[in-house]
Amino acid sequence: MAEKVLMKGNEAIAEAAILAGCRHYFGYPITPQTEIAAYMAKRMPKIGGCFLQAESEVAAINMVYGLASTGKRVMTSSSSPGISLKAEGLSYMAGSDLPALVVNVQRGGPGLGGIQPSQSDYFQATRGGGHGDYHMIVLAPASVQEMASLTFKGFDLAEKYRVTSMILADGTMGQMMEPVELEMGEVNEHDKSWAVTGTKMARKHNIINSLSLNSEQLEQQNFERFERYKKIEENEVMYEEFMMDDAEICVVAFGIASRVSKNAIMEARAKGIKVGMIRPITLWPFPKKALETAAEKCKAFISVELSMGQMIEDVELAIRCKRPVTLCNRVGGMIPSSEQVLATIEQVQGGLE
Amino acid sequence: MIVFEKPKALADVPFHYCPGCTHGIIHRLVAEAIDELGIEGQTIGVAPVGCSVFAYNYFNCDMVEAAHGRAPAVATGLKRSDPENHIVFTYQGDGDLASIGMAETVHAATRNENITIIFVNNAIYGMTGGQMAPTSLPGQVTQTSPYGRDPKHCGYPVKVCEMLSQLEGPEYLERVAVNNIKNIRAAKKAIKKAFENQIQGKGFSLVEVLSSCPTNWGMTPQKALEWIDEAMIPYYPLGVYKDRSAE
Numbered sequence: 001m002a003e004k005v006l007m008k009g010n011e012a013i014a015e016a017a018i019l020a021g022c023r024h025y026f027g028y029p030i031t032p033q034t035e036i037a038a039y040m041a042k043r044m045p046k047i048g049g050c051f052l053q054a055e056s057e058v059a060a061i062n063m064v065y066g067l068a069s070t071g072k073r074v075m076t077s078s079s080s081p082g083i084s085l086k087a088e089g090l091s092y093m094a095g096s097d098l099p100a101l102v103v104n105v106q107r108g109g110p111g112l113g114g115i116q117p118s119q120s121d122y123f124q125a126t127r128g129g130g131h132g133d134y135h136m137i138v139l140a141p142a143s144v145q146e147m148a149s150l151t152f153k154g155f156d157l158a159e160k161y162r163v164t165s166m167i168l169a170d171g172t173m174g175q176m177m178e179p180v181e182l183e184m185g186e187v188n189e190h191d192k193s194w195a196v197t198g199t200k201m202a203r204k205h206n207i208i209n210s211l212s213l214n215s216e217q218l219e220q221q222n223f224e225r226f227e228r229y230k231k232i233e234e235n236e237v238m239y240e241e242f243m244m245d246d247a248e249i250c251v252v253a254f255g256i257a258s259r260v261s262k263n264a265i266m267e268a269r270a271k272g273i274k275v276g277m278i279r280p281i282t283l284w285p286f287p288k289k290a291l292e293t294a295a296e297k298c299k300a301f302i303s304v305e306l307s308m309g310q311m312i313e314d315v316e317l318a319i320r321c322k323r324p325v326t327l328c329n330r331v332g333g334m335i336p337s338s339e340q341v342l343a344t345i346e347q348v349q350g351g352l353e
Numbered sequence: 354m355i356v357f358e359k360p361k362a363l364a365d366v367p368f369h370y371c372p373g374c375t376h377g378i379i380h381r382l383v384a385e386a387i388d389e390l391g392i393e394g395q396t397i398g399v400a401p402v403g404c405s406v407f408a409y410n411y412f413n414c415d416m417v418e419a420a421h422g423r424a425p426a427v428a429t430g431l432k433r434s435d436p437e438n439h440i441v442f443t444y445q446g447d448g449d450l451a452s453i454g455m456a457e458t459v460h461a462a463t464r465n466e467n468i469t470i471i472f473v474n475n476a477i478y479g480m481t482g483g484q485m486a487p488t489s490l491p492g493q494v495t496q497t498s499p500y501g502r503d504p505k506h507c508g509y510p511v512k513v514c515e516m517l518s519q520l521e522g523p524e525y526l527e528r529v530a531v532n533n534i535k536n537i538r539a540a541k542k543a544i545k546k547a548f549e550n551q552i553q554g555k556g557f558s559l560v561e562v563l564s565s566c567p568t569n570w571g572m573t574p575q576k577a578l579e580w581i582d583e584a585m586i587p588y589y590p591l592g593v594y595k596d597r598s599a600e
């Protein structure tokens with residue numbers, strides 16, 4: 001097994017991106033993700049890459065748009081208010097079918113909000129963020145190791161399906177230090193015949209474009225894009241099951257909330273409560289089938305979130321409201337404690353008896 | 354004998370521009386420069402949001418359509434992808450470049466980004482039907498300044514070349530017009546130079562082209578060309594505003 005190195009979550013993202021062959025980073029400083037930019041600023045010039053601090057998140061995402069148009073790997077990172085500014089660009093990238101990796105290390109909102117961890121950009125991320133019918137692949141790491149491995153995978157998925165991959169992390173994940181194994185494997189090659197790199201007078205010009213004034217044609221393009229999304233939903237769902245074999249209560253949590261929940265579940269198990277967890281790793285596509293199956297055995301669900309209750313809607317949709325779903329949450333930069341999660345588990349258990 | 358040949362860098366599709374609109378002339382000048390410099394195979398153009406949005410269909414080189422105002426940022430990405438081999442130009446209107454995309458414009462200029470910008474100033478929002486532009490003249494009647502642009506209420510026109518010339522960054526800034534043969538010749542020269550600068554690695558080169566919009570100015574094509582002489586050029590004097598290499 002390869003050697004492990006101790007790294008901060010944000011740095012793990014940056015290093016994994018470099019390992020994935022990303023040589024261009026464009027971004028604008030914002031807490032709590034600036035370590036990614038700082039790492040790139042140091043490393044890129046040494047490896048023939050390009051780090052450029054943009055004048056705004058709007059500019060940064062459009063630099064990404066330009067770079068992605070040339071078929072090379074490119075990324076940007078930001079935190080909640082900056083992602084709102086990138087929303088226009090994310091929609092255009094979807095409309096032009098451009099692959100790229102975007103990181104959102106979320107902080108509390110709305111507005112300027114705070115700088116402490118949050119998961120309240122769940123709707124924004126899983127529904128696309130900008131205007132129009134589109135999705136991004138949304139990856140939710142729950143460890144520094146996953147910050148790295150999901151970044152590496154995110155680039156691959158983006159190119160494979162010509163979509164944007166988003167790493168949806170939070171301030172805790174970004175700042176946390178853990179040992180990471182950086183052996184990521186081979187970088188896959190994907191078709192880039194669509195890229196603009198100059199015709200060399202050897203082919204017809206390529207056009208990167210999201211405009212289509214012919215409604216029938218635009219409808220077809222949407223249909224084609226959603227065919228691809230369907231394939232993603234069929235092939236790329238990732239989740240972790242924890243103590244689900246005999247579970248009667250199913251906790252659903254991602255990122256930092258899933259770590260807190262694991263502790264609470266162990267304590268509840270020690271008290272004889274049959275509880276387990278499904279941890280979505282892809283928030284889009286959401287592990288609908290896993291939850292649907294769980295709903296056959298489990299009598300109740302608990303959604304643990306750092307938001308006013310966003311993922312809970314996807315849980316309810318996935319199980320078609322067949323079972324009650326209880327929200328256990330903190331917001332504004334607060335994190336639910338394992339005691340709070342345990343108390344919710346006990347309360348739900350009480351209702352079952 | 355062929356006296357009027359289409360530049361090779363222009364695709365064989367009809368323009369959608371209104372009769373008498375000078376967007377077409379400016380396309381032609383850009384294509385001629387690309388032909389003469391033999392760079393079509395390595396050029397990537399960026400189309401704006403505005404009347405020239407379909408520029409991506411009109412040029413034979415690789416093309417990218419940018420969001421409204423974001424062309425200089427998109428061009429930055431395209432250029433930084435392969436600075437040695439990519440020749441990148443944007444083609445932008447005044448609303449695109451000097452209003453919604455002002456930040457992208459100024460910062461590409463101050464970085465001396467090695468790109469070429471063709472800035473079409475027609476003092477109006479053409480595509481959306483003739484609203485006030487950041488470059489609309491004081492007193493100019495538009496759909497959103499029906500009593501004439503009142504600087505006391507909505508400020509003064511933006512003089513892009515003058516403003517950018519205050520920056521250390523840009524290599525070359527020139528304002529030209531395309532309302533008569535003499536001006537078109539000067540415009541051609543400026544546009545070619547803006548590409549040559551990029552080939553030579555000199556940096557940010559912007560050519561502002563005073564252009565007509567007979568449709569939304571409510572004028573005949575002939576009157577529109579005269580209005581450029583009578584109203585626009587006095588407010589937006591033609592000439593070189595910065596040329597670092599010549600200094």
Ligand SMILES: Cc1ncc(C[n+]2csc(CCOP(=O)(O)OP(=O)(O)O)c2C)c(N)n1
Nearest residue numbers: 402403404421446447448449477478479480
């Ligand atoms: C974000 C956004 N806001 C507004 C518009 C609508 N819009 C399209 S073109 C345009 C103005 C274009 O004017 P200009 O850049 O001067 O180009 P012209 O048509 O005059 O050549 C506007 C406001 C848009 N497409 N996107």
Ligand code: SF4
Nearest residue numbers: 370371374404479566
């Ligand atoms: S609206 Fe104006 S700028 Fe647009 S094509 Fe017509 S004349 Fe040209």
Ligand SMILES: [Mg+2]
Nearest residue numbers: 446447477479
């Ligand atoms: Mg205009």
